[in-house]
Amino acid sequence: LQSGLLAEIAEAGDLGAVEAIRVKALGKAGTVTGLLKTLGGMSPEERQIAGPRIHGAREAITAALAERKGTLETAALDARLATEKLDMTLPVSTGAQGSVHPVSQVMDELAEIFADLGFAVATGPEIEDDWHNFTALNIPETHPARAMHDTFYFPDEQARDGKKMLLRTHTSPVQIRTMMSQQPPIRIIAPGRTYRSDSDATHTPMFHQVEGLVIDRGIHMGHLKWTLETFVKAFFERDDIVLRLRPSFFPFTEPSAEVDVGYTRDKDGRRIIGGAEPDGWMEILGSGMVHPRVIAACGLDPDEWQGFAFGCGIDRLAMLKYGMDDLRPFFDGDLRWLKHYGFAA
Ligand code: PHE
Secondary structure, eight states: OHHHHHHHHHHOOSHHHHHHHHHHHHSTTOHHHHHHHHGGGSOHHHHHHHHHHHHHHHHHHHHHHHHHHHHHHHHHHHHHHHHSOOOTTSOOOOOOOOOOOHHHHHHHHHHHHHHHTTOEEOOOOSEEEHHHHTGGGTOOTTOHHHHHTTOOBOOGGGOBTTBOEEEOSSSTHHHHHHHHHSOSSEEEEEEEEEEOSOOBTTBOSEEEEEEEEEEETTOOHHHHHHHHHHHHHHHHTOSOOOEEEEEEEETTEEEEEEEEEEEEEOTTSOEEEOOSSOSEEEEEEEEEEEOHHHHHHTTOOTTTOEEEEEEEEHHHHHHHHHTOOOSGGGGTOOHHHHHHTTOOO
């Protein structure tokens, strides 16, 4: 019996066959189990001879089953490893890939350009109070500029510390927050979202601005002009850009200047920023020397500290740089538009 079973085990072709033999020999009704049961009915002399033989057979069969099972399992694993090879030469399927939005790209570029000039990046809340957004910037409650900003106000019940809350209409309140929280000299830019109740091809209710602020001793308009020229040339990646500073008015700067960049036209008549002899001008930002009242409102002595500030529409910069003529698609999240301008794979 033993040798017959051992031969069967050696020939078992798979794990199922091994298990079948185990049940047949060692299971409850198995042949070896049956032999073990006969030991009870034997005389002590008979048992002394038969016992070791039957137990020996059981052990030999158990060991043979385990060994065969191990062999078969190893073979199965080898077979699986052989078929499951990873083919490194197959083309990779990438699926859809995300990309950085043009507005974010411009913000990153601005941070890099100004970092080279020693400017840090500052931030402020988009939900502002009217003191930071207006009053401290020399725009008192009755000032017509408040109406001009098309401000989104929160209801009176949501006032904080008695201050009316609003969505900031420009990044200029970050000037105030920076001057109140750090000592001069100050060199910061503050990119971020701004809000005005306004909507057409070149205005969206939410848009982006970047604020610039320098506060130090002896700062003058020359510093402002040089800084803006350096920035514009780096941003549009050409050296022959002419700037035009036009006298203007902002309550928080004095004197104030609006800044235009010269454009020329390519052979198809499209406007291209730059060219030593401009065909025309495009306004890109507002700027000026920080008003002494603003410096004083922040607790600094305007006789000791002077500075310049500028504010610039980031979306507009992106439109000019990438030749886009409508602002609204910036915020539609339409992949076809992003792809058209090369911003999505
Ligand atoms: N805050 C102004 C605007 O939104 C821009 C500006 C900023 C002008 C700083 C001067 C100085 O129009």
